Amino acid sequence: MTPTLSPNVFSDVDQLLSYQFMVNALEAGTIVAVMAGLIGWFMVLRRQSFAGHTLSVMAFPGAAGASLAGLPLAAGYYLACGVAALAMAAGGRSGRQSQSSETATIGVVQATGLALGFLFLSLDKDVLGGLENLLFGTFLGVTPGQVLTLLVVACLVIAVLAVAGRPLLFASIDPGVARAHGVPVRWLSTGFMVVLGLAIAATAQITGALLVFALLVAPAASAQVITTRPAASLALTVALGLLTTWLGLGLAYFSPYPVGFFITTVAFAIYALARLLQLARTRAREKV
Amino acid sequence: MTVRPAIELADATVRLGGQVIWEHVELTIEAGEFVGILGPNGAGKSTLLRVLLGLQPLAGGRATVLGDAAGRANRRIGYLPQRRTFDRVTRVRGVDLVRLGLDGARWGLPLPVPARFAGAARRAAAQRVEEVIGLVGAERYARRPIGELSGGEQQRLLIAQALVRRPDILILDEPLDSLDLANQSAVAALVQRICRSQGVAVLLVAHDVNPLVGYLDRVVYLAAGRAVTGPVEEVITSTTLSDLYGVPIEVLRTSDGRLVVVGQPEGTFAHGPHHALT
Numbered sequence A: 001m002t003p004t005l006s007p008n009v010f011s012d013v014d015q016l017l018s019y020q021f022m023v024n025a026l027e028a029g030t031i032v033a034v035m036a037g038l039i040g041w042f043m044v045l046r047r048q049s050f051a052g053h054t055l056s057v058m059a060f061p062g063a064a065g066a067s068l069a070g071l072p073l074a075a076g077y078y079l080a081c082g083v084a085a086l087a088m089a090a091g092g093r094s095g096r097q098s099q100s101s102e103t104a105t106i107g108v109v110q111a112t113g114l115a116l117g118f119l120f121l122s123l124d125k126d127v128l129g130g131l132e133n134l135l136f137g138t139f140l141g142v143t144p145g146q147v148l149t150l151l152v153v154a155c156l157v158i159a160v161l162a163v164a165g166r167p168l169l170f171a172s173i174d175p176g177v178a179r180a181h182g183v184p185v186r187w188l189s190t191g192f193m194v195v196l197g198l199a200i201a202a203t204a205q206i207t208g209a210l211l212v213f214a215l216l217v218a219p220a221a222s223a224q225v226i227t228t229r230p231a232a233s234l235a236l237t238v239a240l241g242l243l244t245t246w247l248g249l250g251l252a253y254f255s256p257y258p259v260g261f262f263i264t265t266v267a268f269a270i271y272a273l274a275r276l277l278q279l280a281r282t283r284a285r286e287k288v
Numbered sequence B: 001m002t003v004r005p006a007i008e009l010a011d012a013t014v015r016l017g018g019q020v021i022w023e024h025v026e027l028t029i030e031a032g033e034f035v036g037i038l039g040p041n042g043a044g045k046s047t048l049l050r051v052l053l054g055l056q057p058l059a060g061g062r063a064t065v066l067g068d069a070a071g072r073a074n075r076r077i078g079y080l081p082q083r084r085t086f087d088r089v090t091r092v093r094g095v096d097l098v099r100l101g102l103d104g105a106r107w108g109l110p111l112p113v114p115a116r117f118a119g120a121a122r123r124a125a126a127q128r129v130e131e132v133i134g135l136v137g138a139e140r141y142a143r144r145p146i147g148e149l150s151g152g153e154q155q156r157l158l159i160a161q162a163l164v165r166r167p168d169i170l171i172l173d174e175p176l177d178s179l180d181l182a183n184q185s186a187v188a189a190l191v192q193r194i195c196r197s198q199g200v201a202v203l204l205v206a207h208d209v210n211p212l213v214g215y216l217d218r219v220v221y222l223a224a225g226r227a228v229t230g231p232v233e234e235v236i237t238s239t240t241l242s243d244l245y246g247v248p249i250e251v252l253r254t255s256d257g258r259l260v261v262v263g264q265p266e267g268t269f270a271h272g273p274h275h276a277l278t
Helices: A011-015 A020-045 A049-057 A059-069 A075-089 A096-123 A130-136 A146-173 A176-181 A183-228 A231-253 A259-285 B045-052 B094-103 B119-133 B152-162 B181-198 B236-246
Strands: B007-016 B017-029 B034-038 B060-065 B077-080 B169-173 B201-207 B218-223 B226-230 B249-251 B258-262
Touching: A011 A020, A011 A231, A020 A049, A020 A146, A020 A183, A020 A231, A049 A059, A049 A075, A049 A096, A049 A183, A049 B169, A059 A075, A059 A096, A059 A130, A059 A183, A059 B094, A075 A096, A075 A183, A075 B258, A130 A183, A146 A176, A146 A183, A146 B094, A176 B077, A183 A231, A231 A259, B007 B045, B017 B045, B017 B060, B017 B226, B034 B045, B034 B181, B045 B060, B045 B218, B060 B077, B077 B152, B094 B119, B094 B152, B119 B152, B152 B169, B152 B181, B169 B181, B181 B201, B218 B236, B226 B236, B236 B249
Parallel strands: B034 B201, B034 B218, B077 B169, B169 B201
Antiparallel strands: B007 B017, B007 B060, B218 B226, B249 B258
């Protein structure tokens, strides 16, 4: 049966859900959207998108290295993201002034990681099941076991955020005063980087190294443009993340083109709309 | 009840990297007093604040804050660090920033609960936030993203944040820096009003005394490793400052009443752009 899009949305969804691989993909996508949205919200607020991007591309050396060494691929993802997270945490963020040296550290980590990845790849060309899978994921080939692992990691990440959320928010926007109030700013910074690495390692196995970044940054950035209320903004991030993955997966099912393209495009469209809305609002206020 | 001084330095000496920053400083500040800390760059003004917060140990003497060793009573101090501005991309409202000053150090994630279901503690917290926002007169813009506000508006909200836990001491490090002249005296007046109405001892570091003249109860002038304390008109004089620096210093009064200090060893215009200095 070839997928055909009919005007009846319900029958479309019905058709889509009759395939186990689509159900798995939707489950995985839903978990990823919630987890990446929540941690991405803090990442965008802390202006650590560059660090997040670096952790995302660590999937490449991680997976390539693991397959070269004969280790499970998952171990490679976690190891590479963990090491990169600790390296970046050690290299920076003691204050606003150190931001440029922090950026430099992250850049060095990213360059090193990519170089290692290419080295591993050149040592053993056919181990990865294709560079394309690594970068753009195997969303439609997710196994129920992978979904379960993802769920466990997501619960862990969300639990950490629930416990540390408020001091982390304080430390993210106002580190000097937070420190004076007894918030362990430095520890939170390192801890956040490690949890971000964990979330990215778990996600990148399914979405690929590039798509994970889109899901981390786009919904959070859009939500923060739309509203400045912390709780509303967090909720909106999750909602936009869900909309992005569901719509992306649905569109991909009914077309011959890859999932990653649709998810990224939807995410970008939402962000563009949010910025336009912001522009219109500013204009309206200036007129008053 | 015996009223203890809020801050007491006795024969206090600070060394940084083997070098004496200031020594044998005696200072007593009572509750409800508004004290300015003045002096040239590098005289140890911020170091004094760090001593009071217990972040910088003394090389000699004693620092007592609210009846306890410095650093023990930090929960009762509202502290506003130097030069803190939020740029346009900071998408956080002023009211949230003030709220973080109240409970930002507590673990957990604050879930939004409609007012009628909220517990008494949470209602009280929200009320306290509104109260301090009213106190600094920031009601009009407290719900806008802080990065979009002017320097003066941001500074008022930061003062509200420092006040929200009902501190007994308010420590403000150069809060007038980067404000225009009109806002400088408006913030000085606001701080004086808060000092009086809340009975809180205020220490304000500044590099220019002029916007503060008429509001301060006393100044502490740090220079050349020593400190002089007293009312503005007694400290910012040619005699006192010449004595402190050990070289002839002239304090001039311009026709519009501003004080200008001339002849400081490191150069007259060392710590201010083009207007009067102290």
